[in-house]
Amino acid sequence: MPKPSATTDDVSTAEEPPSLAAMLDAGDATAAPSASPKLSVLMDDRNWSDWRWQMRNRIRSVPQLREFFPSLKLSPGLSRAAAKFPLAVTPYYAAQIRALDARDPVFSMAVPQIHELFDPPFLVDDPLEEDHDMPVPGLVHRYPDRALLIATTTCAMYCRHCTRKRAAGHRESCITDARLKQVVAYLASHPEISDVIVSGGDPFTMATEVLDRILTALRSVPSVDIIRIGTRTIVTLPMRITGELVAMLKKHQPVYVNTHFNHPNEITPESAEACRRLVDAGVPMGNQSVLLRGVNDDPRLIETLCRRLVKMRVRPYYLFQCDLVRGVEHFRTPLARGIQIMEYLRGRLSGLAIPSFVVDAPHGGGKIPVLPAYVIMQSPTHTVLRNFEGMLVSYPEPSSGGRNEAPHVAGAPTVFDLTHGAATKIQPADTARQKRRAARAACEAPPAGMEE
Numbered sequence: 484m485p486k487p488s489a490t491t492d493d494v495s496t497a498e499e500p501p502s503l504a505a506m507l508d509a510g511d512a513t514a515a516p517s518a519s520p521k522l523s524v525l526m527d528d529r530n531w532s533d534w535r536w537q538m539r540n541r542i543r544s545v546p547q548l549r550e551f552f553p554s555l556k557l558s559p560g561l562s563r564a565a566a567k568f569p570l571a572v573t574p575y576y577a578a579q580i581r582a583l584d585a586r587d588p589v590f591s592m593a594v595p596q597i598h599e600l601f602d603p604p605f606l607v608d609d610p611l612e613e614d615h616d617m618p619v620p621g622l623v624h625r626y627p628d629r630a631l632l633i634a635t636t637t638c639a640m641y642c643r644h645c646t647r648k649r650a651a652g653h654r655e656s657c658i659t660d661a662r663l664k665q666v667v668a669y670l671a672s673h674p675e676i677s678d679v680i681v682s683g684g685d686p687f688t689m690a691t692e693v694l695d696r697i698l699t700a701l702r703s704v705p706s707v708d709i710i711r712i713g714t715r716t717i718v719t720l721p722m723r724i725t726g727e728l729v730a731m732l733k734k735h736q737p738v739y740v741n742t743h744f745n746h747p748n749e750i751t752p753e754s755a756e757a758c759r760r761l762v763d764a765g766v767p768m769g770n771q772s773v774l775l776r777g778v779n780d781d782p783r784l785i786e787t788l789c790r791r792l793v794k795m796r797v798r799p800y801y802l803f804q805c806d807l808v809r810g811v812e813h814f815r816t817p818l819a820r821g822i823q824i825m826e827y828l829r830g831r832l833s834g835l836a837i838p839s840f841v842v843d844a845p846h847g848g849g850k851i852p853v854l855p856a857y858v859i860m861q862s863p864t865h866t867v868l869r870n871f872e873g874m875l876v877s878y879p880e881p882s883s884g885g886r887n888e889a890p891h892v893a894g895a896p897t898v899f900d901l902t903h904g905a906a907t908k909i910q911p912a913d914t915a916r917q918k919r920r921a922a923r924a925a926c927e928a929p930p931a932g933m934e935e
């Protein structure tokens with residue numbers, strides 16, 4: 484009998500800034516979803532682990548939402564938001580909701596909110612201007628060597644923060660054979676495209692044989708080296724990763740799968756198992772998170788998420804600034820928050836576990852990495868760099884030969900001294916690393932009276 488998923492661990496992000504988990508622990512959230520009679524019945528259904536059954540039993544309307552969660556307080560405007568931007572939640576993902584209000588990250592990402600109707604003028608339907616970069620319908624060609632194929636408009640769940648709210652779920656359909664032919668013809672006439680991202684919608688919502696047909700068509704173009712698939716089913720419908728699907732993907736290697744975990748509460752035994760199946764089959768996996776206010780805009784929470792992803796052999800790839808898409812203003816964070824999170828991660832996590840924080844630029848400008856400032860100053864002879872501890876180091880440029888170009892004036896070195904080689908570093912006192920070094924030096928020092 485299928486059982487409710489338990490997350491692999493509870494998130495603990497104690498101390499400031501306040502974590503969602505802490506808020507929930509303290510919480511006065513409305514009744515726990517596990518009390519939902521409807522959900523209990525479904526969880527006991529012998530088909531719970533069948534992805535097609537999950538798709539058929541998705542919550543698709545506000546009355547169904549109410550049927551699942553009778554104690555849900557329906558905010559005014561919720562129905563209008565659901566009418567404007569489609570609603571779908573798999574029973575599996577609904578079972579991950581721990582409290583029926585916006586303090587629960589899973590709830591926030593799945594259930595429409597009235598805030599989606601807030602429509603400031605700088606939000607648009609297609610902020611990345613994908614529709615302008617489509618040489619043939621459904622194929623976005625923006626970067627020189629890559630193209631993105633919108634293969635379907637269906638998703639297991641319609642994420643409330645989706646960047647393709649204009650398309651996802653309004654009419655559930657997948658690419659026709661005629662369209663696919665056009666796509667293949669375009670790729671064949673552009674051999675500079677070596678990497679095709681199959682996206683949507685969610686490509687794993689298509690039947691395995693349909694996806695197989697699409698991948699076979701892409702593989703018929705000799706210049707296509709890499710196929711990447713973007714899917715959130717790992718998170719919202721992990722039972723989709725069947726042996727049959729994995730075997731089909733293996734036929735088309737190299738195939739990379741990028742998924743979309745935003746919060747540690749989404750890492751469950753089921754989603755971890757889905758990742759294991761893919762990685763064990765030799766499918767490299769990456770994760771693309773979106774920074775969302777009230778969901779994951781917490782440095783410690785992102786650290787926890789990245790650590791757990793790496794443990795599952797999923798490389799944290801991107802942390803996206805929320806796009807300027809209509810209906811998501813309530814999720815947007817200031818850019819400074821993302822930079823602050825990156826500052827927090829550097830030095831705490833290995834480079835392998837740190838995603839790139841990027842803004843997908845408006846007007847189709849593409850991904851722009853945004854980083855804390857590590858290059859402090861440059862002169863013709865030296866560059867002054869900052870590390871995660873705040874230590875400033877002078878890096879001599881090749882032409883300088885590392886020479887001092889001016890004498891150091893007495894006193895503590897300044898940043899100016901570093902720019903011309905008069906000093907090599909400015910070291911904050913009392914960092915953890917300094918303390919370790921001092922302790923080691925003390926251990927290695929010969930006892931008094933034993934000096935050579």
Ligand code: SF4
Nearest residue numbers: 638641642645684715
């Ligand atoms: S799965 Fe992806 S495409 Fe579908 S709604 Fe979520 S973010 Fe959008």
